[in-house]
Amino acid sequence: MANNISHKLELTWVGKGEEPKLEPRILIENPDYSYGENDTPNLLIHGDNLLALKALEQDYAGRVKCIYIDPPYNTGNAFEHYDDGLEHSQWLNLMYPRIKLLRNLLSEDGSIWISIDDDESHYLKVLCDEVFGRGNFVANIVWQKKYGPANDAKWFSDSHDHILVYAKNKSIWRPNLIPRTEEQLRDYKNPDNDPRGPWRASDLSAKTPSESCMYSIKGPTGLDFSPPPTRSWIVSRERFNELITDNRIWWGTSKTGRPMMKKFLSEVKGGITPETWWSRDVAADNKIAKYESKKIYNGDSFATPKPEKLLERILMIATNSGDAILDSFLGSATAIAVAHKMGRKWIGIELGNHAYTHCYPRMQKVIDGEQGGISKSVDWKGGGGFKFYTLTPSLLNQDGYGNWVISKDYNADMLAAAMAKHEGFRYQPDGQAYWKQGQSSEKDYLYTTTLFITVEMLDRIHDEMRQQESLLICCKAFQPECENRYANISIKKIPHVLLGKCEFGKDDYSLNIINLPEDEDRNETEFANEDPEVVEDMDVSKNNLKSVKSRTIQQSLFD
Numbered sequence: 252m253a254n255n256i257s258h259k260l261e262l263t264w265v266g267k268g269e270e271p272k273l274e275p276r277i278l279i280e281n282p283d284y285s286y287g288e289n290d291t292p293n294l295l296i297h298g299d300n301l302l303a304l305k306a307l308e309q310d311y312a313g314r315v316k317c318i319y320i321d322p323p324y325n326t327g328n329a330f331e332h333y334d335d336g337l338e339h340s341q342w343l344n345l346m347y348p349r350i351k352l353l354r355n356l357l358s359e360d361g362s363i364w365i366s367i368d369d370d371e372s373h374y375l376k377v378l379c380d381e382v383f384g385r386g387n388f389v390a391n392i393v394w395q396k397k398y399g400p401a402n403d404a405k406w407f408s409d410s411h412d413h414i415l416v417y418a419k420n421k422s423i424w425r426p427n428l429i430p431r432t433e434e435q436l437r438d439y440k441n442p443d444n445d446p447r448g449p450w451r452a453s454d455l456s457a458k459t460p461s462e463s464c465m466y467s468i469k470g471p472t473g474l475d476f477s478p479p480p481t482r483s484w485i486v487s488r489e490r491f492n493e494l495i496t497d498n499r500i501w502w503g504t505s506k507t508g509r510p511m512m513k514k515f516l517s518e519v520k521g522g523i524t525p526e527t528w529w530s531r532d533v534a535a536d537n538k539i540a541k542y543e544s545k546k547i548y549n550g551d552s553f554a555t556p557k558p559e560k561l562l563e564r565i566l567m568i569a570t571n572s573g574d575a576i577l578d579s580f581l582g583s584a585t586a587i588a589v590a591h592k593m594g595r596k597w598i599g600i601e602l603g604n605h606a607y608t609h610c611y612p613r614m615q616k617v618i619d620g621e622q623g624g625i626s627k628s629v630d631w632k633g634g635g636g637f638k639f640y641t642l643t644p645s646l647l648n649q650d651g652y653g654n655w656v657i658s659k660d661y662n663a664d665m666l667a668a669a670m671a672k673h674e675g676f677r678y679q680p681d682g683q684a685y686w687k688q689g690q691s692s693e694k695d696y697l698y699t700t701t702l703f704i705t706v707e708m709l710d711r712i713h714d715e716m717r718q719q720e721s722l723l724i725c726c727k728a729f730q731p732e733c734e735n736r737y738a739n740i741s742i743k744k745i746p747h748v749l750l751g752k753c754e755f756g757k758d759d760y761s762l763n764i765i766n767l768p769e770d771e772d773r774n775e776t777e778f779a780n781e782d783p784e785v786v787e788d789m790d791v792s793k794n795n796l797k798s799v800k801s802r803t804i805q806q807s808l809f810d
């Protein structure tokens with residue numbers, strides 16, 4: 252009996268282990284919603300993040316320095332823009348495959364930061380331990396999201412959120428220090444004009460006494476000083492004498508004070524080690540977030556925005572200028588707005604129509620030099636740009652007889668790009684050789700066509716091939732003699748080659764997070780008494796796919 256018990260500690264739930272095999276979709280630019288400089292690495296994506304993350308995997312695996320997500324908290328409340336009331340297992344089913352994909356995108360020195368509240372934080376911790384490894388857990392930051400109690404709360408007034416932080420590899424990940432505030436810098440003065448610059452007086456006594464540091468000190472005016480009761484000095488007598496010689500001991504302006512050690516600003520660490528408690532003074536709160544949101548949307552606010560200062564602090568600790576960040580539960584785009592103002596590259600993914608009604612206009616304003624949030628503190632002047640992408644529909648769908656066929660939404664370019672992704676090739680059409688559409692290694696090519704491939708066609712291609720080049724042809728049909736005709740040319744039929752590889756025909760893995768009745772009440776206490784009446788343009792997503800054929804296919808955007 253005991254032998255049957257697995258010793259692995261594991262959280263289980265209904266549906267775990269039944270994660271779908273995802274279709275690797277391609278991303279198509281919608282130029283109507285791209286904005287600013289053309290040559291930009293930044294991507295705003297409308298679609299379910301599960302499919303979008305899968306679509307990004309080929310180009311971005313291991314390349315993202317920091318991921319921030321603020322998923323629906325599963326509080327049982329229905330918000331205006333999305334449904335937050337998922338059954339517990341369903342919520343875990345939502346998070347698990349997404350967190351796994353997110354991990355793949357992180358660079359070796361990257362980190363992920365997840366906002367969550369008490370409803371799911373402990374389950375999420377265990378889930379993340381499984382995906383990232385317990386050893387890569389860095390911190391559980393407690394962020395003071397609300398000032399003052401909500402007196403209408405039935406049990407406790409919920410004043411904080413958690414931010415779970417995991418490193419991809421904790422042994423190499425280190426946080427950046429937080430620059431000292433003006434107030435902290437004011438502690439450093441230079442009353443004796445020391446040429447080493449400003450310093451602050453620090454205690455010379457130690458809490459844990461040491462025998463060798465118990466001695467009496469004679470001050471410059473003849474006064475004797477002993478360590479305070481139960482303590483000793485922090486240095487030996489020899490070291491103390493060296494400090495005196497080096498003018499590192501301070502006796503107060505009257506020279507009669509207890510000895511203190513001078514700590515020079517030029518010699519201390521370049522900033523403060525981040526703490527796990529983030530008060531609203533250092534990271535703002537939900538009220539400020541609402542205020543910022545109302546300013547951006549001319550009085551209408553997003554239902555659950557985060558304040559820019561919170562994101563600034565995260566990106567300050569986790570990234571440097573030029574690093575890539577990603578938020579796949581984008582909401583009203585706070586993370587990418589802050590990333591943009593701080594000179595980071597970014598990818599944002601949002602499922603709801605607020606990709607159009609909130610994310611797009613906010614990022615437009617940021618690029619035009621919007622001055623809210625952190626703009627003044629980072630001296631934001633505007634600039635840059637982004638490309639707006641949507642996901643292609645499924646490559647295959649079933650006809651009236653239940654047979655899988657290539658979707659009519661795909662033109663030749665899209666089909667070639669999709670096949671490249673499925674077969675593990677990079678889509679890179681060659682200007683000269685029409686059959687060189689995708690490449691997997693220096694000499695290995697892919698050619699996708701809906702034509703019937705004949706022996707003559709195959710011979711012509713083979714004549715053009717150089718020594719050591721190899722080719723995979725994916726076509727709808729071919730002459731039987733083509734098979735095995737050349738050792739360096741393989742030939743496969745579409746769609747047969749794809750069947751069973753992944754799940755086709757499924758566009759929605761969102762577990763019904765959006766599409767609520769429009770007038771559903773929200774009652775999350777920290778957002779109570781606010782009235783964000785945002786009018787959604789429900790037609791926008793339907794329009795997305797209409798002109799899919801005219802759009803450009805995504806290339807690798809960080810190159």
Ligand SMILES: C[S@@+](CC[C@H](N)C(=O)[O-])C[C@H]1O[C@@H](n2cnc3c(N)ncnc32)[C@H](O)[C@@H]1O
Pocket residue numbers: 298299300301321322323324332333553555556557558579580581582583584585586600601602603760761764765
């Ligand atoms: C709490 S909000 C994020 C708020 C954001 N941090 C801000 O400052 O505005 C969560 C967002 O995740 C989005 N979302 C939920 N499920 C999603 C999915 N499967 N794919 C993409 N976005 C999703 C919701 O539509 C919602 O906008």
